[in-house]
Amino acid sequence: MAVANYIHDLLYRYECVILPGFGAFITQQHSAGIRQSTQEFYPPKKTVSFNRQLVKNDGLLANYIMEAENVSYDAAIEQINYFVHELELVLEKNRTVNFENVGSFTLNEGEKLQFEPATQTNFLKEAFGLGSFKRSSVSREVYKQQAEELEEKAPVAFTPERRSGRWLKYAAVSLLAIGLSGAAGFNVYTDQVSEHNIAEQQKAVSKLESQIQQATFVIDNPLPAVTLKVSKQTGDFHIVAGAFREAENAAKAVEELKEQGFKARQIGENRFGLHQVLSSSHESRRDAINELYRVKKTNPGAWLLVEKL
Incomplete structure (x- = not known):
């Protein structure tokens, strides 16, 4: 299934690859994320879906086959038509067909074509080599038990349950006194800086106004006004x-x-x-x-x- 391999290659480079007479493979990009149920992180990816309505030949697949196999455009079209014919025969006989690393097609009881994408394939080139991983759970009780064991050997209390309330009260009073004195000094310093900045700003404004009054602006040959109309196309x-x-x-x-x-x-x-x-x-x-x-x-x-x- 050489044509299926060519479609697989093109899906890394283009967002829409049409198999003329059969349908189109369309890719969609997804951001990286985390599954809360399993605590699993997964990288950004580009998945593929299938649209049965887009069957007109856009030349992309044919030109790629023409370049890869060094054949004429007509020969590439003939190869595509033969592949689609064989594909429909296999579907009619086996009711299912698989495109390796792309997905599989199935005909249901109502003769409707269903597509199931290959979940292991990520068509996003920038995410090549990146895989998902799970976050290991943290047992807080284990760490708490280890901390309590250390406290039995050391004179310093690590866990909140065994801290002395009296020492915490004295420490809080000391920190409050230091903070009040520091805040008062900082306010005095801030007022002095503000007064200095205002004075310097007034001096600069006065000097600038004096220079503007002394300056003379003369334009001997002013250029005529020009109006440009620019229509720019943007986007990728x-x-x-x-x-x-x-x-x-x-x-x-x-x-x-x-x-x-x-x-x-x-x-x-x-x-x-x-x-x-x-x-x-x-x-x-x-x-x-x-x-x-x-x-x-x-x-x-x-x-x-x-x-x-």
Whole structure:
């Protein structure tokens, strides 16, 4: 199942990998956390789910196969179609099929496809090598018993139960007296510092006003006012409207998209030498996916690119 291995590889780099004619694998990132029931810490991770509705070919998987196996684009598409055909036959016969390190598919009694992700796989590259661990419990009674045993040998009381209330009372009175005398001295010192700062501030203001009155400002040739209109696209989630072999076709596509109201732009050539055209960029993944669904109604070939440009 070479195609399944290619899907596994792409899930580490992209948030959506479409298997044309079958569905899409979508990843979602989760923060590190702790399970209170088991006191287990687990690292950040990226899990995978499956969407049966996204079946249109976006070129990502085909281009990856084309590069990995050094074959033509048509040959890569043919390999994908054959894989999907065999996959459906296996499902119909065995009712289940497994994608190693990705997940497994099952046909239920209602002939609906169900996907169960592989729980042992973390597709977040930044968390590679990190595993979960449990916090060991602390027995306070054991430490208390050890402290009491030490007190039998030492003249100093460690535990609250065996402290002398009389000595604590005298210590509290002494600390209170020291604190009051220290607070009084500190207040006197603070008042002196405040008076000094106010006096110095008044001197500085007077000096500055005198310099301003003596200064003369002359502008012989003032520059005319300039108004700039800047439209900046931000975010790491981009809607790719198309990729073109010729730069002129990419420029023409940008102009047409702008006429339709999109903030379109080019981002240069990809590794296949194609000029990529973006229709929009977004700060959040959810906004980008919503926009992608809207764009696909008129441009089925649009797809989501997750990359910091």
